[in-house]
Amino acid sequence: MADRRHPSSCAARTREQARTEGWSGDRTAAAIARCCAVSLLRGHRLARGWTLQQAVDAYRDMTRNMPGAARVDQDQLRIWETSPGRRPRAQTIDLLCRLYGTSAGGLGLSGDYTPTTAPATVHPGRPAQDSPAHSPAAVAHGDALDQVLDRTRHRVDRTLARATVSPGQLDLLDERLLDLRRQYLVTAPVPMLGHLLPELDEIRTLAAERQPATAQMRLSEMTAVLATLTADALMKLGRLRHSRAWYATARTAADDSTDTDLRARVRAQAAMLPYYYGPLTSAVTLAREARILARHRTTPTAAFAAAAEARALARHGDTTRAREAIHRARDTFDRAAPGDPDDAFAFPERRLLLYLSGALTYLGDTREADRVRSRALTLYGDHPGIDPALLHLEQAICLARDRHPAEACRLATSAYLELPAAQRTDLIGARAHDVLTAIPQRLRSAPAARALGDALALPTTET
Template identity: 60%
Template sequence: MAHKSSCAARIRTAAASEGRPVAAVVDAIVECCGVSRLRGQRLARGWTLQEAVDRLIDLCDTEGLERPRLDLDQLRAWETSSRRPRAQTIDLLCRLYQSDAAGLGLAGDYRPTSGSTASRFTAVATPSVHSQVLPTPAGDPLDVLVDAARRVVESTLASSTVSATQLEILDERMMDLRRSYVFTPPATMLLELLRDLDEVRLLSQERQPAHVQVRLSEMTALLSTLIADALMKLGRIQQAQRWYGTARTAADDSGNTDLRARVRVQAAMLPYYYGNLDRAVDLARQARLLNRNRPTATGAFAAAAEARALARQGNADGARAAIDNAQELFSRSRQGTADIDDAWAFPLRRLWLYLSGAYTYLGDTVQARHVQSQALPLYPDRTGIDPALLHLEEAMCLIHERSVTEACQLAGSTYLNVPVDHRTTLLGSRAQDVIDILPPNVQRGRAVRELGEILALPAGPR
């Protein structure tokens, strides 16, 4: 039976006179008064329930953190029952009490509760990723120590803050994000991605079983890649580069070979659109080598990305070989029925988009127009950057065919027809490429000047 609060007050007073740390006071209150560690943290500081709630709200406001849905009854329930707060709230409580989940009693603890020999102010450790303290039985016989060590390790392996249901819900959320990413403006999408990544991060901070940790690393890699992609579209090149690096780290941590390759080929888009073609080729080639010529969507994606980067470099033979490889892998990967509304998929229309870029820079306007005509009908009544990119490459084909005025008009109308929220720095850069591939003496023409004026208008999010 739990003792009255006056018992905790006497322990605090005694501890203060002996200069004991708060952690020792918590242990003593838990041992003597029979309360949970979460309540022990509060009683060790002499706070009422209301004071604890108020202090947590003040902490959130001071540090710019989202306030939890918390009142006296909720905190009391967490302290006195088996109900547990969400991972984000556990993080906030750890901040409030300057402890960790084990210190709050919110991590697994499977030790027997009887026969404790802990003294009044001896810290009793809860097995966690942060702290492991083995019990020291009288006489320290080797067999008892070995068994005690094994129990602590098994307790740690059994502890997890993520249930199967939570993991399933997170998987569903990842799929929702992948689908909405295709059509949602990047600035809006960026905020959603960051919020979800923070939830995954908090769960990853706790010790999880291996299979759960792998899934969390995979989710981190996916979210980080989409964040980098959104930043790339917004023209935030250095931030995008850093986030692609984070995505690669998370993918490598997961051990998932296909994911490691996918993150690298996604990262190749940044140097392709912003100038470092050698780097774009290198990343696409890394992805292709990781894929080992398996007939997967990622393998086809890597070959197509390498093809258009090589074509833009002027390496015609290499580009055509990569085009053949991309088409062959795609035909064997059964990706023709892939979900076209999934940003992480590589459906047929995306293959056509990449091959459009390759053929355009090869100057093969017949093939470029063919794949463009195949791809555009696959974007019915949808907004987004991909159809605009196809039209801009169509304008480049017109320039190869010496139809400069028509090309500039098409590029200008394409840019203006894109909704403002999607009219990003990346789109403006690609429209500017239509001007840049013109000979200098042609760039002074009226149609070119008008296109330049359109691109000088205030753009969308940056």
């Protein structure tokens, strides 16, 4: 069909006339098609004031939960609008009829979703306001039951497709979330909370609106990740009550999704709080739940769950099962695909070794623990943060258990004081206190032990 390329104001004038005189969507589209010498398919798009991209976005939103729906882009829609010999297949024609609320005659194609009342002009992002399809007025006008059923179903489908957040917005949120996950590894807990909480509030606002199921699940997954990082930062700061509550929120959000790996990951991460602060039985339970959720999978999360269970069992004194979990963690990690080492929600080798270091320390396997720690510290390199300090403190615990109290205290003091003040958190302080606890009471008044106690008495990070 020839395209005289009328200016957009031509279609706009017709839309305004249609709005003033109460024309139906089909009549508006037909008037634009005649005036601008375009196809009826393009006429319906212009009757709504949609660009090609806006029409494609509306189609994708509508078909997001429809298995087998054809993928449509701007070029494909333009071809259908301008080439009479190029027609979409029957199922796609039916979806286009549904998108524009019209029929075979309305588009010159097939399918029928014609509204009974003349809809108001539809603007991008704003639904038309129609009277209920099942209203007494519809029945009074003699509408057949099957017509009422079709119209009602059409309105329900359109409601399910409406959302306040687009797929593009969700993709941008995912990009921002990935940046935060990377930033988390090099940022102290207090300033990190300043980045996490505004993102959580924005996602909460979006999740409170009516969203399609897939969008709602993606928002729940984002909430689970951000809540986990928030809980972890609070744990490092020693804000135990708040950390425990945020971990619970993370588990609720993860369980609201269909991502089993995420559900396992959140539980494995949550096991850290009772591992460091007690009760150890809770750490074992959470790690076991994570391991059960991740069973039969060869993923980094499955390795993480096994490693978390190993060190919790070792600290709890369950030697046999701890060694079994260590073997399971190593075997699973060796067969899993490596993740991004700069992602706080990944589980790279250095983190595996951090967990195995803790397990081996409490199993009393000093030589293997030293070997694992040496490899882990090599992988961390100059990486700033709390994890390398935790490795040095576990080495100090091993020294204390091997009856080298002075050396243990000097190493713990050095590891504690070399951290930037913003990262000298309550978690690091608690692990340094564990070094003192491993030293016999009668030796805690020695100079090296007193120096460690003095270091721990320095002001810590405040929230």
